[in-house]
Amino acid sequence: MQIILQTESTFYKARYASFLLLFVAQMSDTELTYFNLLKREIARQLRTTFPEVDQEIEAWKGKEIRHLQEDLIRSVNGRVSEKWFYTHIKSAHEHLPRIDMLDLLSQYSRVPPLEPF
Structure with a gap:
């Protein structure tokens, strides 16, 4: 990797360095x-369509995740995979999801986007 960086332009070196900073930075x-607020609001929003979903979002399994996927498609024309859900919602992940996913979920749950923070 170091050999490749030595032959690339300064522009690419700077882009790679900023990518690493974003990748390594913890929440x-x-x-x-x-x-955490966003996750609570996602659960609240899903309960408006599927009142039978009464657990905390971290406890959701297949059926509740499928309900979320259906509701996301219906309301904001977006989708999250089950793998994404398990990676970012159910586990204690050290990094925020990508900003486009946060924006999608913010739009769905009617929470202002993360950008102001």
Whole structure:
């Protein structure tokens, strides 16, 4: 990797360095708070369509995740995979999901996007 970086232009070196910083950075307290709020609001929004979903979002399994997928498609024309859900919602992930996914879920749950933070 170092050999490739030595032969690339400064532009690509800077882009690679900023990518690494984004990749390695862990969630700040503000981001973690926002993400937890977003998860609660996603669950609240899903309950408006599927009142039988009464567990916390971290406890959801196949049926509840499929309900979320259906509701996302219907309301914001977006989709999350079951693997994505298990990776970012059910596990104690150290990094925020990609901003486009956060924006999609913010739009679905009617929570302002993360950008102000």
